[in-house]
Amino acid sequence: MAGMYIHIPFCFSRCNYCDYYKTTDLYLKKKYVESLISEIKYRSEQFKYPIETIFFGGGTPSLLEIYEVEKILSTIYNIFEVIPQAEVTFECNPDDLSIEYLTNIRSFGINRISIGIQSFSDNDLQIMGRRHNVKQAYKSIEMAFNAGFQNISADIIYGLPWNNIKLFKENLKQFISLKLPHFSAYHLEIETGTNFFNNKMKKIDDSESFEQYMLLCDTMQNIGMQHYEVSNYCMVGYFSRHNFAYWQRKPYLGIGAGAHSFHENCRFFNPKDVALYNMQNFDEIIEEEVLNKKEIYNEHILLGLRIYEGVNINFIKNKFTEFYRNFNDTAKKWINKNVLFVEGDWLKCFEKQWIIIDRVIEDFIEL
């Protein structure tokens, strides 16, 4: 079983905090959809797994026209073996949606949508350079329910430097009032090259950041959400199957500019440049990376410590004997600091310490 990721690298405008590769050259989109279709056909010769999840991510997939979504999905269904209970996710921005759009994409088999709400404060949305406002955010959720979607996720951004805990609490109240089964919550980072970085936006201070993170965790727990990955919360059974498969290192096929694929410990990359991708030289332009044992070990640590299950200690002991001693020493060090703990065969991170997980992972990494 495997996942398929379809990348839509177009955005109508650039949000002030975003460092993802994307383009606002929308005139390239028509040709790009043709290229996606050609790539799906081309890759079907090389990638023979049954597909259990499909994920449209971006950029902004909801900039696709209804007929473009249909064309892409029908190509996939015609060529690949997609299992009957496949999870098919579509990322969208609130201001692109209409009941007609949502009803149509649902009829093509999309059964999970992830909406980039980010905040229920017009002030936050404006400073972040988002195109939508709070009214549109509410409307988008209402329309999604009315179109028949049950599996709906909303994105939340916290750690905004111009906010405080009181404002964040108010904001969170709006999110949980939606009664959605899934939330993805990301801490704002000031990444190089973004408008925030160029305008010297200051990062929030660590204690405020921690306070907001703890409020987020407690609030989600109080409404029965499972914190199943550093940035993801869900009601029982509503975890993102697609993302979970990434974290478990299952094979996946990435279609589109900048997309990458993974199988048998090899990673294949498509070029990021949309104009180059549109030339459709799918074999010539691909970059390949074969992971060595050290890199595979590092990935197990990196991915395992970010999910609730943690890292399987016996697996590391048996498969990576050469790194086990370091692994054990580093684990002990962080256990003594009350950051990590052992449950059965699993090494896990305490929820309140997930906020520093990057530092912990760095310590485990074999160079």
Ligand code: SF4
């Ligand atoms: S945050 Fe989303 S919508 Fe905004 S520029 Fe980045 S990818 Fe586009």
